[in-house]
Amino acid sequence: MKITFIGHASILVEMGSVTVLSDPWWRGPCFGAQWWNYPEPHLEALKDCRIDYIYISHGHHDHFHPGTLRTLSRDSKVIVARGTSLASPVRELGFEVVELGDEDVFEPGPEGVSIRVMGTYSDDTLMTITDGREVCLNLNDALHAAPEAVQAEFVARLKKLFPRIEYVFCGYGVASHFPNCYVIPGKDREATAANRQRYFNRQWAKLIVELEPAFGFPFAADVVFLEEELFWANEPTHNTERPTDAFKSLNPESPVTTIDIAPGFAIQNGNVLRESFRKPVNEASLRTTLQDKIARANRYGRVSEMAVKEVADLIQKNLEMCASYLHSYEGNYRFLIRFRNSQYGIWIEKQGRNVISVVIALDAARMPEYDVSYTTRLPYLKWSLTEPFGDEILFVGSGGIFEYKDQLKAGENLHRELAELLRRRDGPPRPRYGKSSKVVHNAKQAIKQLIGRRDQDLYSLATWTVFKDDQVR
Structure with missing residues (x-):
């Protein structure tokens, strides 16, 4: 099994005569003009490569990118999870679709090669690939932001299916406007961004510890923000603690090899074929090398x-x-x-x-x-x-x-x-206190606090915001 990191959430897995490419995105930005691929994807690996299968993990634009898919051969078949909303729009692009259920084992070619796709949480999926000798887990965004119970369920399931795992590619952040898109008096925006990223770095490290692969790779976060309102966020998001730093500091005796990879990194049978390692993001360098893209990202039409x-x-x-x-x-x-x-x-x-x-x-x-x-x-x-x-x-x-x-x-x-008012609605929001009254809801929260069981709200400003002169948690 040979694996090449193309960029962001895209990896190319080659197993004899079968090749699988995941989540291709490199043609233009995504989410309007907000996210831009950086570092540049390593497209040289695809130049003379026949891609048999393309795996689309979920519907977010940096994973399902129609602009990039339109540049790829329709001879490739696209693998998606059954029951998601992806099959129809992929077919509209002219691709044959292979839909896999949670229990399906897809055997596309040579003896020993098999692929599974599992739905995890909030329409996310993960993919497992084995060539009969090595196992690669592509977790993309499926687990690092999932609730603890979901993480535990899938770690146990994966370890039961694959007692020995060679490679884990796991995401570690950025897919949210939160908390960088909030201006609050006295807020230390850089420390807040780093505080939130630190949490997801530790989620990445926790999953790698529990899955015990030979190699763990952080990926699916190779983006920069080029609109001026968020340009500041690039350095604290990428340059403070890295997921591999968190892993090594928390698990100094672990036998797992963790590598902070950059596009172009390649590994085969446990041997690194091509070294390409993550480098710090530099604001001045971004402004020089991405000048045209920055201009495009900050071009606004007149609004009547x-x-x-x-x-x-x-x-x-x-x-x-x-x-x-x-x-x-x-x-x-x-x-x-x-x-x-x-x-x-x-x-x-x-x-x-x-x-x-x-x-x-x-x-x-x-x-x-x-x-x-x-x-x-x-x-x-x-x-x-x-x-x-x-x-x-x-x-x-x-x-x-x-x-x-x-x-x-x-x-x-x-x-x-x-x-609640800024999104398309087909009906009213769920009641504020669920099926309970406000009194009952508040009583339950008070009891949880008394017994020390408070559910962490990942989207509460109080959880993450660091104010000037505060200490980062």
């Missing part, structure tokens, strides 16, 4: 009042659909939605049980007093409001910036009220 009114009408429909949910929030609030390169915005205000939204003209010298503002590109928000899974452009990508006026509101995660 009519276009803003069209989006405001969509938000008004969500307000009406979410009325009962919004009324259950006991406080009042003022939200402002702003669009890049527009003099118009959308004002949303709650007073008691009355919630209104109106289009307003904006004056930079006299901005209205808001609790939370959200700044985005109008096409991004319109996409989120109208397309199935469209909100991924805002919340899996980094499509906008929430700005708080004070820390108290941030501690309450007030932005969650606004976020």
Whole structure:
């Protein structure tokens, strides 16, 4: 078995006459103009290679990238998990699709070669490949951000299926707007970004320890942010602690070899064929080498009042659909939605049980007093409001910036009220307290706190935000 790291979440596995390529993305950005491949993918390995199968792990744009798939031969068959929404759009691109269920074992060629695809959590999947001698696990985004119970279930299952594992490729972060897209007074944005990344580095290390492969490789995070509002995040995300550093510091006696790989790295039968190792991201170098892409990422079209009114009408429909949910929030609030390169915005205000939204003209010298503002590109928000899974452009990508006026509101995660209105809805949100009343819900939370059992909220600002002069947890 020969494995070459192409870039981001894409690896090429060659097993005699069978080749499998995973999650190809290298043609242009994804999530609009937000994420860009960096370092550059190693496409030389694909130059004279016949690709028999392409595995698409899940529907996020950096894994299912139609622009890249259109450049590949339709002689390749595409492997997806049965029951996901991927088969239809892949067929529309002209590919034959192989759908695999959790218990299916696909044997595509020479004796000993077999492939499995398993659905894990939140539409994510993982793939196992064996040539009869070695085993490769492609975990992509499937486990490092999954709940602990899901991780334990799949680690046990994988170890039962494969008592000896040679290679594990596992993701370790970035697929979220959170927490980098939040501006809070006094927040140390670099330390906050590093704090969140540190957690996922340790999740990566934990999975590698439990799976006990011969080799562990972090991947699926080779992206940079080129829009000016998030350019700062590249260095603290990539240059602080690395997953391999976390593993070695926590497990100094482990026999597992962990390597921080870069595109072009290749390994075969346990021997490194081509060395290519991760290097720190340098802001000055990015600005020089990616100058044209930076210009493209920061090019905004003019936004008219009519276009803003069209989006405001969509938000008004969500307000009406979410009325009962919004009324259950006991406080009042003022939200402002702003669009890049527009003099118009959308004002949303709650007073008691009355919630209104109106289009307003904006004056930079006299901005209205808001609790939370959200700044985005109008096409991004319109996409989120109208397309199935469209909100991924805002919340899996980094499509906008929430700005708080004070820390108290941030501690309450007030932005969650606004976020419910920024996505396409086919019905109201789930009740705020589930099937319980507020009193019962709060009592349960108090009991959990008393017995020391608090569920960690990975999307709570209080969990991750580091304020200036704070110590990183």
